[in-house]
Amino acid sequence: MASKKSAVKKSAPAKKAVPSNTATGSLRLDTAAIERARKSLDEGAVTPSNKGSSEAIVKLLNDSLATELVCVMRYKRHHFTAKGLESPAIAEEFMVHAQSESAHADRIAERIVQLQGEPDFNPDTLTARSHADYNDDTDLKSMIRSNLIAERIAVETYRQMIQLIGDQDPTTRRLLESILEDEEEHADELSDWLERVK
Structure with missing residues (x-):
């Protein structure tokens, strides 16, 4: 009777798959993709390596554009309507944030155009597409709180977008x-103000 050891055939060890461009220790570019980049010149910065994902990225960016624009309007309203002992300093902070959000919106719109998309500035759909809410509170502490909530929502959505985009579009990811x-x-900053205001 043959032992179990001899009855089991030993198979040759599996060979590890090694990418062709690392087998020799050098990295090689995809020359076929480079050749395709010579064509479709009307697509500007959209090349074969990011063409498939650009439409989905434009959708994400347009929702972020809406969010930034709603934030500009909320901050400006709060800037002009803030009242109370500490309101001048906080109102000034609201305006600084409004200007920053406006600059974000401009940069996002510019990137959408680079990706062959159209930035959506339609006022009829801004609040529906925005991740954050518009707010017309008149109490100073409520204003700070609503803006802090909006900023936290922005932080979370941008983190998720960065993960979703990953290496598909390094330029948008860096933006x-x-x-x-x-x-x-x-x-x-808003968290600090929230603690200070009575």
């Missing part, structure tokens, strides 16, 4: 990372 940094700073 969103830059905006995220500003939004985190705004949230920190």
Whole structure:
């Protein structure tokens, strides 16, 4: 009777799949994609490596554009209507944030155009597409709180967008990372104001 060991055939060890461009220790570009980039010149910055994802990215960016524009309007309303002992300093902070959000909106709109999309500034759909709410509170502490909520929502949505985009579009990812940094700073500032205001 043959032992179990001899009855089982030993198979040859599986070969590891090694990408062709690392087998020799060098990296190689995809020359076919480079050749395709020579065509469709009307597509501007959209090349074969990001063409498939650009439509979905434009949708995400248009929703962020709506969010930024709603934030501009909320901050400006709060700037002009803030009342109370501490209101001048807080109102000034609201205006600084409004200007920052407006700059974000401009950068997002510019990127949408680079991706062959159309920035959606339609006022009829802004609040429906925005991640954050418009707010017309008149109490100073409520204003700070609603803006802090909006900034926290922006931080969360930009983090998720950065993860979703990943390496599909490094330029858009870097843009969103830059905006995220500003939004985190705004949230920190508003959190400090919320603690100070009675």
